[in-house]
Amino acid sequence: MLETGRLHRYNTLADAPSETALLEREYADWQGAAYCLACASGGQALQIAMRAAGVAPGDAVLTNAFTLAPVPGAIAAVGARPVLVEITPDLVLDLEDLAVQARASGARFLLLSHMRGHLVDMQRLMQLARDLGLVVIEDCAHTMGARWNGTKSGNFGLAGCFSTQTYKHMNAGEGGLLTSDDPAFMARAIILSGSYMLYERHGAAPPAAYFDAARLDMPNMSARMDNLRAAILRPQLRALDGAIADWNMRHDIVARHLAKVTTAVLPRRPEAEDYVGSSIQFRVPGLAPEAALGLIDRLAARGIEVKWFGRDVPQGFTSSHRNWRYVAASDLPQTDDILSTLFDMRLPLSFSCADCEVIGTILAEEIDTCREVAA
Numbered sequence: 001m002l003e004t005g006r007l008h009r010y011n012t013l014a015d016a017p018s019e020t021a022l023l024e025r026e027y028a029d030w031q032g033a034a035y036c037l038a039c040a041s042g043g044q045a046l047q048i049a050m051r052a053a054g055v056a057p058g059d060a061v062l063t064n065a066f067t068l069a070p071v072p073g074a075i076a077a078v079g080a081r082p083v084l085v086e087i088t089p090d091l092v093l094d095l096e097d098l099a100v101q102a103r104a105s106g107a108r109f110l111l112l113s114h115m116r117g118h119l120v121d122m123q124r125l126m127q128l129a130r131d132l133g134l135v136v137i138e139d140c141a142h143t144m145g146a147r148w149n150g151t152k153s154g155n156f157g158l159a160g161c162f163s164t165q166t167y168k169h170m171n172a173g174e175g176g177l178l179t180s181d182d183p184a185f186m187a188r189a190i191i192l193s194g195s196y197m198l199y200e201r202h203g204a205a206p207p208a209a210y211f212d213a214a215r216l217d218m219p220n221m222s223a224r225m226d227n228l229r230a231a232i233l234r235p236q237l238r239a240l241d242g243a244i245a246d247w248n249m250r251h252d253i254v255a256r257h258l259a260k261v262t263t264a265v266l267p268r269r270p271e272a273e274d275y276v277g278s279s280i281q282f283r284v285p286g287l288a289p290e291a292a293l294g295l296i297d298r299l300a301a302r303g304i305e306v307k308w309f310g311r312d313v314p315q316g317f318t319s320s321h322r323n324w325r326y327v328a329a330s331d332l333p334q335t336d337d338i339l340s341t342l343f344d345m346r347l348p349l350s351f352s353c354a355d356c357e358v359i360g361t362i363l364a365e366e367i368d369t370c371r372e373v374a375a
């Protein structure tokens with residue numbers, strides 16, 4: 001790619017497909033979706049999905065109260081109003097609160113975030129969404145490859161949004177992927193991404209006729225992926241199923257150690273869920289903030305970096321709704337209570353299984369010493 005200099009996705013020779021178009025075709029096939037659009041970032045995939053779905057300025061968009069900043073950020077970027085929904089101790093959307101918030105806000109859209117790789121009961125969620133008249137867009141930044149009852153996350157709602165930045169399941173530095181089975185929606189999304197009317201050069205796009213309705217009405221948001229990123233991603237996609245198995249091996253080793261600690265609670269993994277264990281979460285219920293900070297310090301002293309979601313001030317990636325001042329403040333006692341004793345650790349594949357045994361042992365030892373503090 002560097003030698004040819006043909007880095008822009010539409011800078012191709014004659015009819016040769018670009019790396020970006022090839023990635024779109026291959027990702028659509030892997031995901032089991034009809035259409036795929038490669039974007040500049042996961043956040044851009046979310047923004048494009050919402051606009052293509054018809055979210056208008058001022059509209060209420062429901063989303064998880066516990067998610068990463070690009071999710072409420074994307075809602076704000078399209079001029080809409082995030083309405084935060086409580087989570088359960090299993091870190092997924094609280095469906096009872098979803099119904100309450102949907103009725104109170106009159107929202108027609110749900111940006112469902114499968115935060116930290118935990119899937120809500122998708123059967124129940126989709127039934128509830130139908131009852132409430134909600135269009136569902138899935139944020140699959142942490143669930144690329146995860147399934148519920150055999151169906152891949154991203155294939156339940158109108159669209160699935162994925163990120164390919166460094167901390168996700170494929171790494172191109174930055175990047176995003178948007179998938180859908182809806183041809184009219186995807187035609188609008190492709191025009192929105194900034195296709196300069198070259199939409200026929202896409203790899204997994206709907207037939208040209210679908211673009212007639214969209215081509216002059218959708219603004220250009222210039223959020224394309226480039227060929228270099230696509231070239232970096234294509235071999236990773238071929239290796240992804242193997243990487244998922246490797247993550248789960250590491251996750252399950254650490255989880256086995258944590259399960260032995262009486263003070264630690266792991267989120268439930270329902271039978272229907274096939275997860276991708278690229279990170280692990282645990283709670284230490286009853287742990288006071290000072291004790292939580294002490295735990296993090298002791299772990300850091302032994303070489304283990306763990307994130308705690310109970311901090312007042314954002315540190316690193318922000319996931320506390322109180323740090324999003326552009327979102328109307330709401331009372332979320334259940335979510336706050338869960339986050340106050342929630343810890344998280346990424347499990348990159350640079351950790352060997354032997355590393356994970358050591359990590360699990362140290363985590364278990366240090367969390368176990370919290371027993372007196374928590375009691």
Ligand SMILES: *Cc1c(COP(=O)(O)O)cnc(C)c1O
Nearest residue numbers: 041042043068070139141163165
């Ligand atoms: C990373 C992430 C995104 C998208 O992030 P980008 O940095 O824009 O690619 C969206 N949602 C969640 C939960 C994420 O962690």
